[in-house]
Amino acid sequence: MAMMDGIKRQLRSVIEWQNPDQDVLFMQWTENGDEIKNASKLIVGPGQGCIFVYEGQIKAVMEEQCLINLQTDNVPFWTTIKKFMQFFVSEHKVGIYFYRKTKILDQKWGTTSLIKYLDPKYQFPIGLKAYGNYSYQIEDAQAFFTTIVGSHGQVGIDEFRKIISARVIQPISDYLAECGYSYTDIDANREEIARGIAIKLAIVFRKLGFSISDFRIEGTDFDDDTQRRINRIADLTAEAQAAQAVGLDYANVQQLDALREAARNEGGVAGAGIGLGAGVALGQNMAQGLSLVAPAATPATEDIAGKLAQLKKLFEAELISEAEYSAKKQELLARF
Structure with a gap:
């Protein structure tokens, strides 16, 4: 035998x-x-x-x-x-x-956790999610076997994709922190960002025995906290532009908002004895700030029609309420 x-x-x-x-x-x-x-x-x-x-x-x-x-x-x-x-x-x-040995094409990647960095323009923390695709190829079989395969009898492409996804976050975070892109610039510079990240990834993955190519970013998104900050900035920017369009500075807009809130809130200024009507009256007084953006004029030469036009712009820009608009309009018409 x-x-x-x-x-x-x-x-x-x-x-x-x-x-x-x-x-x-x-x-x-x-x-x-x-x-x-x-x-x-x-x-x-x-x-x-x-x-x-x-x-x-x-x-x-x-x-x-x-x-x-x-x-x-x-x-x-x-x-x-x-x-x-x-x-x-x-x-x-x-x-x-x-x-x-052949190149593995069109592999998907996605961040498994948030990429965090400080926005260089607005100085608030960013939580970014990203996804895309890439290609790769085994270049150094000995390094690949030592660092990836080990005692495993088989390594699949799907299994290896998880390894890559877990290793892309740090190079991406480092690059975004160094390059100085604000959240508003990311989508517009996606290709340039992908090229910069690919260089960092190539250094990391070369040590593991393979090369990465055709690295692309297909889409980005932000976490809820970041999105709230972005929306707040967008709202404030829109309000500032609307105020500028009707000749007010942003401080005037903030005062108008405070007066409207006081008129609506019984526990606020109105609750202290002013009342809703008083809040509206204060809004009317604020609307008289139009005189700040027009040259001072005597009652005999005051341009009532011009002020009515500016008052209408304030109302259309939603910087004053309908009640405030009507009250001030009647006051101006009474001057004729």
């Missing part, structure tokens, strides 16, 4: 990665266990590479398409194997690994 087992171990076998699954990036050859038989052939197909591992360490790498006869060919790969094996039988762990 022992003799027959020895003869069986000497039978010819073929070591190759046949019909590799499109979702597999790295795979251990296990057709005949960990044993390499005498007179075997190694076939490395197009777009493939092959690694010989002995006791967890890489001893040889085949990076070119080839067909090698173990019994007759004298190449460094097989010479290395023979040094570690006696009659093609080893008491120690031997592994043959095949890997995909």
